[in-house]
Amino acid sequence: MKADKMIPTVVIVGAGFGGLRVARALRRAPVQVVLVDRNNYHLFQPLLYQVATAGLEPEEIAKPARAVLRGQKNFDFRMIEVTRVDFAAKRLDTTAGPIAYDFLVLAPGGETNFFGLASLQRHGLGLKDIPDAITIRNHVLTCFEQAMLEPDAEKRRALLTFIVVGGGPTGVEMAGALSELIRLVLVKDYPRLNIKDVRILLLEATDKLLPALPERLREAAGKTLWRKYVEVRFGATVADFDGRQAHLKSGEIIPAQTVIWAAGVRAAPLTATLGLAPARQGRIPVEPTLQLAGHPEVFIIGDAAYREQDGEPLPMVAPVAIQMGESVARNIARQLRGQPLEPFRYHDQGTLATIGRNAAVAHVFGLQLSGFPAWVMWLVVHIIQLIGFRNKLFVLLNWAWDYFFYERAARLITRD
Numbered sequence: 001m002k003a004d005k006m007i008p009t010v011v012i013v014g015a016g017f018g019g020l021r022v023a024r025a026l027r028r029a030p031v032q033v034v035l036v037d038r039n040n041y042h043l044f045q046p047l048l049y050q051v052a053t054a055g056l057e058p059e060e061i062a063k064p065a066r067a068v069l070r071g072q073k074n075f076d077f078r079m080i081e082v083t084r085v086d087f088a089a090k091r092l093d094t095t096a097g098p099i100a101y102d103f104l105v106l107a108p109g110g111e112t113n114f115f116g117l118a119s120l121q122r123h124g125l126g127l128k129d130i131p132d133a134i135t136i137r138n139h140v141l142t143c144f145e146q147a148m149l150e151p152d153a154e155k156r157r158a159l160l161t162f163i164v165v166g167g168g169p170t171g172v173e174m175a176g177a178l179s180e181l182i183r184l185v186l187v188k189d190y191p192r193l194n195i196k197d198v199r200i201l202l203l204e205a206t207d208k209l210l211p212a213l214p215e216r217l218r219e220a221a222g223k224t225l226w227r228k229y230v231e232v233r234f235g236a237t238v239a240d241f242d243g244r245q246a247h248l249k250s251g252e253i254i255p256a257q258t259v260i261w262a263a264g265v266r267a268a269p270l271t272a273t274l275g276l277a278p279a280r281q282g283r284i285p286v287e288p289t290l291q292l293a294g295h296p297e298v299f300i301i302g303d304a305a306y307r308e309q310d311g312e313p314l315p316m317v318a319p320v321a322i323q324m325g326e327s328v329a330r331n332i333a334r335q336l337r338g339q340p341l342e343p344f345r346y347h348d349q350g351t352l353a354t355i356g357r358n359a360a361v362a363h364v365f366g367l368q369l370s371g372f373p374a375w376v377m378w379l380v381v382h383i384i385q386l387i388g389f390r391n392k393l394f395v396l397l398n399w400a401w402d403y404f405f406y407e408r409a410a411r412l413i414t415r416d
């Protein structure tokens, strides 16, 4: 299935942050680019929690991969799932038959890590793709509808208790947004609701929120969450959840129908099929040039790749995937010209997390900001990074509407 015998084929697995960047950066290279993904879209995962909390519609944070790279002459897209890689034969097995490659870039991203807790995998709600976000939105809104019909006070309180597990950026943003959805919007939809029945808990197993941030910002984030009525608990590990009660490792039982699991990610399942020894979180160790050892024509990038820098593993975040994608495109071009490859070095631009309207924390370019200035910075950065003018415009309009009218447009309960 090679496009042209003379022109090398670069197959990229994954139209996420890393894969898309490679495809774009190779637009003028003398190669045929074949991008494959099991979905037909590129997803801006950092705003998934806003879909889950009825702030945005899915199509506002995603864009069809074909539309993103429309006009790129050496580009082809295929919506297929890759099931195996035969490195010796330079061939991918996919749901639509085999695909041969000259160069392969694996960028399949990650998946929710439930750390082997089967009950949480079954009853907890992960947040990794659009269907997860819609499931959370449906579930939260359904809990409110059921609470309105529930005569038993204890059962009603359990329906209105929302546990978010994990004090990283996703957990903090999710808890803050959930609180605002409930306290600013749903109170108006459910005027008979006793707001005192609502509880939002953010449970963190360690003793810190947002560990990548300096202490001052971590404290500011914690205080803001408390001000938004989120109960932040440290040293709180969820061990079991049956859909009715969350059991903590300490023995405490919290009656709740909702556990949103934001406690971890690991490499995508494809990495486990490669026959390669994984490092932490199932990520595959790569050479400094991001090549796979022994296979100079194979590169692994983004969440699926394991690489340490200054003694620390590179984080599973979008800028790492993007910068790796740029580096790989340059290295493929260098390899074609017979030049030595460049080692990859990550340039950390900082960390941002928002905790709702007018509230965020930012550690960028050595600056530590919190409150309104950090929130404005968060808004600007996310609008710039969203792909497509239409998405930028619609997200901006939605945010402005919600900001001024205390609304959430997308609070529909849709059937799966």
Ligand SMILES: Cc1cc2nc3c(=O)[nH]c(=O)nc-3n(C[C@H](O)[C@H](O)[C@H](O)COP(=O)(O)OP(=O)(O)OC[C@H]3O[C@@H](n4cnc5c(N)ncnc54)[C@H](O)[C@@H]3O)c2cc1C
Pocket (backbone or CB within 6 Å): 013, 014, 015, 016, 017, 018, 019, 036, 037, 038, 039, 041, 042, 043, 045, 046, 047, 048, 049, 080, 081, 082, 083, 107, 108, 109, 110, 127, 128, 129, 169, 170, 268, 270, 301, 302, 303, 304, 316, 317, 318, 319, 321
């Ligand atoms: C809820 C959430 C919030 C986040 N917030 C932030 C944030 O604020 N800032 C930040 O920097 N990072 C954030 N991240 C992390 C960031 O999204 C990831 O680090 C980044 O997406 C990794 O890029 P990637 O290219 O490695 O993979 P991804 O962007 O995940 O893309 C992987 C692609 O591969 C496809 N794929 C997987 N397996 C296969 C297969 N077998 N066959 C075909 N296709 C396949 C998937 O469909 C997907 O499109 C967040 C992640 C989540 C889930």
